[in-house]
Every structure is written in structure tokens, then in C-alpha cells.
Amino acid sequence: MIARMSTRRRAREIVLQLLYEADLNDWRDAATSRKFIRSRLQGRKVLTDFAAELLDGTMARRDDIDAKLTKLSTNWALHRMPVTDRNVLRLGAYEILYSGTPGQVAISEALTLAKRYGGENSPRFINGVLDRLFKYHSNPESVSS
Known part of the structure; x- marks a missing residue:
């Protein structure tokens, strides 16, 4: 369980x-969020920084x-x-639009979260939307308006 706790997925x-x-x-507030993240990730700086960047970036955008x-x-x-x-x-x-995570990895990780925490139809729905976003982001002319 400790090894799993150290992953980016966590x-x-x-x-x-x-x-x-x-x-x-x-x-x-940001300080309280970072404290929560640090406690959950057992103080692992690289993972804490990764999580904080995801949280701050998602909220800012x-x-x-x-x-x-x-x-x-x-x-x-x-x-x-x-x-x-x-x-x-x-x-x-x-992750698709603003982070360095490859689009397919971001989609795969989102699907893992959807399967674990979402409803029965969540993975299919999330896959469809994020796949369209990834395709649009990669080639804006590939998705019709």
C-alpha cells in the first residue's frame, strides 16, 4: 500500500x-490545501508539488x-x-491543455478516476469528452464547432 501511495495517481x-x-x-486557502496534500502524500515533495500544480492550475483556469x-x-x-x-x-x-502530461496519459488517468469514483456511465462519457478535447487541442480543425 505504501508504494501505491507514492504514485502520481494518488x-x-x-x-x-x-x-x-x-x-x-x-x-x-492555498496554505490549507497544501497542508492537506502534504499530509496525504506523506510529505513527498515531488508528489506534493505535482498535486499542488494540478490543483492550483485547474482552479486558476x-x-x-x-x-x-x-x-x-x-x-x-x-x-x-x-x-x-x-x-x-x-x-x-x-492536464491535456496546460501540463506536460501527454494527452493519452491524462485521459487514461481520468478514466481510472472515473471508474473508481464515478457512476456506471462515467468512464464512457469522460473518455468521449476528453478525447474530443485532446483531438481539438492537437488539431483544432479536427472537431467541428
Whole structure:
């Protein structure tokens, strides 16, 4: 279990928890969020920094990410999506658009989160939206408006 706790996947799970919380409640201040991340990742600096970057980046660009997700999530208003799905999408979108994570890795990691924390149809839905986002980001002319 300790080895699993040291993975980037665990960092993403923690970020998802914080995004979920921020979606439903007032946003924690950065210092409190970092303390939570550090405690959950047992003080591992590289993972703590990775998680903090994902959280801070996703929150800072949330409006832009939400606009892109709204455009690409056919027949689903963002506010009507399950909270978990919405935040898995936000995290995956941040990784695709703004981080150094390869797009296919970001999608795969988002699907893992969706399978673990989402509903029965979450993985298929999230895969579809993030795949469209990745294709659009890679080649904006590949996805029709």
C-alpha cells in the first residue's frame, strides 16, 4: 500500500477530492490545501508539488476549462453533470491543455478516476469528452464547432 501511495495517481485522487470540495463548498486557502496534500502524500515533495500544480492550475483556469468542456460535452450542461464527473473532466482537461502530461496519459488517468469514483456511465462519457478535447487541442480543425 505504501508504494501505491507514492504514485502520481494518488496525487490525482487527492486533487480530485479538493476539486470536489471546492465545487460544493467555499474554496480552502492555498496554505490549507497544501497542508492537506502534504499530509496525504506523506510529505513527498515531488508528489506534493505535482498535486499542488494540478490543483492550483485547474482552479486558476477553471472558467476557461469549463467553457471548453461545455462546448465539447454534447447534450450535457456542465452544471447538470455529476460533481465527480465534472471535476474529473476539469482535472483531465487541465492536464491535456496546460501540463506536460501527454494527452493519452491524462485521459487514461481520468478514466481510472472515473471508474473508481464515478457512476456506471462515467468512464464512457469522460473518455468521449476528453478525447474530443485532446483531438481539438492537437488539431483544432479536427472537431467541428
